[in-house]
Amino acid sequence: MVRPLMKLSELKQSFSIAIVGPTASGKSGLALELAQQVNGEIVSCDSLQVYKNFNIGTAKPSLAERALVPHHLIDLVSWQETFDAARYRTLALECIAEIHQRQRLPILVGGTGLYFRALCGQQFHDLPHDESLREQLNTLPTDTLYQKLQDLDPQRATEVHPHDRFRLIRACEINLLTGRRLASLSAEKSTDGFHPTLTVLCNPARDILHDKIRARTAAMLKAGLVGEVETLLAAGCTEKQKPMQAIGYRQVCDSLHGRLPEHELLEKIVIATRQYARKQLIWFRKVPVDLQLSEPYAVPEAIVQIKNQFSIASQKDTDA
Numbered sequence: 001m002v003r004p005l006m007k008l009s010e011l012k013q014s015f016s017i018a019i020v021g022p023t024a025s026g027k028s029g030l031a032l033e034l035a036q037q038v039n040g041e042i043v044s045c046d047s048l049q050v051y052k053n054f055n056i057g058t059a060k061p062s063l064a065e066r067a068l069v070p071h072h073l074i075d076l077v078s079w080q081e082t083f084d085a086a087r088y089r090t091l092a093l094e095c096i097a098e099i100h101q102r103q104r105l106p107i108l109v110g111g112t113g114l115y116f117r118a119l120c121g122q123q124f125h126d127l128p129h130d131e132s133l134r135e136q137l138n139t140l141p142t143d144t145l146y147q148k149l150q151d152l153d154p155q156r157a158t159e160v161h162p163h164d165r166f167r168l169i170r171a172c173e174i175n176l177l178t179g180r181r182l183a184s185l186s187a188e189k190s191t192d193g194f195h196p197t198l199t200v201l202c203n204p205a206r207d208i209l210h211d212k213i214r215a216r217t218a219a220m221l222k223a224g225l226v227g228e229v230e231t232l233l234a235a236g237c238t239e240k241q242k243p244m245q246a247i248g249y250r251q252v253c254d255s256l257h258g259r260l261p262e263h264e265l266l267e268k269i270v271i272a273t274r275q276y277a278r279k280q281l282i283w284f285r286k287v288p289v290d291l292q293l294s295e296p297y298a299v300p301e302a303i304v305q306i307k308n309q310f311s312i313a314s315q316k317d318t319d320a
Contacts, residue, residue: 014195015314016096017306018108020045020116020284021202022277024212026299028061030202031109033299034306035069038107041099042071043092045110045119048246050076050083053232056225057248059216072099079232079241085118092119096194108196113283119194120287127185128177137169148172153181159279161272163250166242198310201289203281208296213273217248217266226252247272 017040019031031042044050048058052075061071072095077083092108092115099106110116137145145168150157152175160167174182204212229244229252237244239253251268254260260268291309293302 015197016106016108016194017310018116018196018199019202020113020199020287021111022209022280023059023111023273024216024277025202025204025209026212027109027111027202028059030299030302031107032061032065032069034303035107037303038105038307040069040105040107042069043095043099043106043108044071044073045092045108045112045115047088047112047115048243049074050088051243052078054079054243054249056220056223056228057246059220079237079243085115088115089118093194108194111280113280113287117283117287121194127174130173130177133176134169134173137172142168145169145172152176156182159282161247161276161279164245165240166245198290198306198313199288200306201284201292203292203294204296205294209277210274213277214270217269217273220248221266226256229253229256247276
């Protein structure tokens, strides 16, 4: 039996749904269908979809999908601009409050665990910066940075891709400035933050997720990912820019510059994406989850489960 969602006029200002999980796990499609049924608006929790003109490789919602349901925190900045978890948190909290004011239901969707946990009130996004130290670290080769992070913070090293210079530098900077590992810092919470009424984790079986990753990667290449990268490079975006270091873009750059044979491009992106999906799950294991969608599921059945669980959770919150 499907429990009916409460009327929007009865929903507390704090009510919301979060749908999280690894890349290619079906979060976006599920959220899009759910939002249409419950008068919802989607708030992206993706560290790459904030960048303009990075569309195909970030699996950004199409214009047609955005016309069906309002999407927020997409296409915010150019590649030259700095964007981090602290800025995301500020904008997301403002966005969620505005959606509540419209008497609609915020549905947070994404796979960037750092952004999600910062939004929920963990304090590590407010850690200090030191431009001089960052410049020093930036002179080191990528493999040296990764080894340095392994020495300073072994746990954080397992969560960062060995070629992700931006996060390697930031992780080393944090440790050198605070003398503490990120895990101990991220355990500290603030009292204000985003507290979803219901958190859903999309976590398909590994073989199913791997198949989805391969299919989506092939679709991205067919849709013109290589051409998108060529256009960005021609416009002045360099390989050192944060979004260009992302999976897919980094491998295409390697291929365009002769460092990766073209026939290996698909497989290299697939392997890197699978590794990233494992790291995403490490992040989300630290998040309280109310409903996990683990087995193969159809979207209609998943929405039934979400509605049931949300009604139960929202009623408990109302009675409290």
